Amino acid sequence: MLFVDKHRPKTLDSLTYHSELSDRLKALANGDFPHLLVYGPPGAGKKTRIIATLKELYGPGVEKIKIDSRVFTTTSNRKLEFNIVASVYHLEITPSDVGNYDRVVIQDLLKEVAQTQQVDLAAKQRFKVVVINEADHLSRDAQAALRRTMEKYSPNLRLILLATSTANIIAPIRSRTLLVRVAAPSTDEIVEVLKGVGKMEKLEVREGLCRRIAVESGRNLRRALLMFEAVYAQNEVVKDNTPLPPPDWEALISQIADEIMAEHSPARILQVRAKLYDLLTHCIPPTVILKTLTFKLIPKIDDTIKADVIKWSAFFEHRLHLGNKPIFHLEAFVAKFLRLLETYLMDMDYDF
């Protein structure tokens, strides 16, 4: 078992940071529980908090989960297979799995849940909770379908929506839910967590190393824990200055960045393309590639063109979402970057 799963806090009390937020969730769970919209950057602990909240709501029964596979039929008679993680008290769904057909799932499934009352008389709450993962990827139709359902069936049903940002959640949903922001832990908080985990695993903990991991992880706790585990798995003796092994894909991206900086020619773009394809075939999301590449390139260039590079990076990132073949946009960014850099260097030459 990975450290991330092994040491995941199970109750609201054992959560280490954002204690104010934990208290609030606890107060909600013991009173009148509203619909929630939980948002925050990845690795901030949204899911962990929700699972702990569910436990607070229903007791240990929520931990007995099973995976159901359900088949839904769309209006055009297409069969959709859909996996549901469920306990007696709650359901967990990821409607974005079924792409454009998420509306069907939302309509059918939620209504079914909403129209049946809690059977278990010993249950602490009379409603069931439905956790919707990746709510920001729900289509407009699916979100519209949620609107009235949330009001109409509120005695039997509470929703918890998980999202990384609220930008794609339509206003009517936002006005029906309690927004809960889960900020990423600060560097110090990550260091504390790492030290705690190290202690429980009986590892020799180095303060300096923990700090470096925390900084490197970009305030993402999940990432920090994975890196922490990787360091201890790869080295027998761990010192403060033990190098942190970057993930393979990140190593490859920094290699790309170096190559781009070394030579500015069309031939180089061709070489880079092979590497980009390599990343894409390994299922690294194109947005991540573009973003990582940008932030690897930024320190290597002069301050005056940084703003321009960011501008184009954002531009092509937007295009990535609109288009459907990522490689074009990634390559276009590389080409654009080379052009910016070349123009800048040319200008420098003229100055002399």
Place this chain on the structure above:
Amino acid sequence: MASNFFDLKKRKEAAAASSSSKQKAGQSQAADRPVPWVEKYRPKSLNDVTAQDHTISVLRRTLQSSNLPHMLFYGPPGTGKTSTILALAKELYGPELMKTRVLELNASDERGISIVREKVKNFAKIAISSTSAANASKYPCPPYKIIILDEADSMTQDAQSALRRTMETYSKITRFCLICNYVTRIIDPLASRCSKFRFKPLDEGNARLRLSSIAEAEGVKHQDGVIDTLIKVADGDLRKAITFLQSAARLHGAVVKEKTGDDMEVDGGAKGGEITVRSIEEIAGVIPEKTIDELMQSMEPRPHGQAVYTPVSTVVQDIVADGWSATQVLLQLYNRLVFSDMLNGDQKNRIVAIFSEIDKRLVDGADEHLVTLDMSLRVAAVLGDSGS
């Protein structure tokens, strides 16, 4: 289909008591089963609907003449569209008859063209059921049915055009009420068959009145200025304001639990703490002024030769890691810059152009970090160049 929890409650009440004691019955029932305040304080009659004077007076007149046109309600969310039609239907038919006379369809129901053709048409066709004498004496019970199509702007064009003829053919025994946010999404032929009612965003006075009365009824303690903040962040959306108020009341321990048998009793919060302005802002996702100040400061033009990249990127990174939504950053920055005296018209023009583009990107689902960084850097560039 038309039954919801609210109606159930109403029906039980009506069976038990006459109209005068309704309010109390509703509240005592709500106490043993927590209900969102939005539902609890949903207007129960046309008179209770806040601030839509014009619409209400027109509807009231039709109520007297018992002749209703097809209706199209439109307006921003949280202005009382659904509440109005439900209240109207209740006044027309009374809770008993409402079951058979009203069909409510919304976006959570399947509303493809086939549904319009079958379900709506079949319901429209049904002859009017007779009403009991007791009911008829209490309510007008006009001889037609009402079909409510909530969130009609999310219906497809085809489904909408399938309605056209249906509306006319059965107009003797059926009235339609379409409800939508954007009247432009309703196809013209449908819109021209309906009399339109615009629901305007609630003005401050009415919203304040309503919120204070709810706060009082629930016994919520709050600091001065909380109601003002609620009105400000809700932007004319009363539902949002009420939801925020309730959430804040819960968060602040204004909800006191008392165990009586198995039931959790919800207390109005006489013993809990006060709601603060900041907690309302936190619930609404408003970014603290300090963070925006930091961002503004980092974007200030530097002395010659220094680029703004490093300070801006640090601040942006923190904002993103703290989970503030980029749309909110955009909104608050917009409010700051557009009303700023330090900028000339030309600069404001350029900044607004940037904002519009960024907003589009966010809606398309672009990465928040990159987009926010891009926006900040471009705005910083504009700030640095006064265009003289």
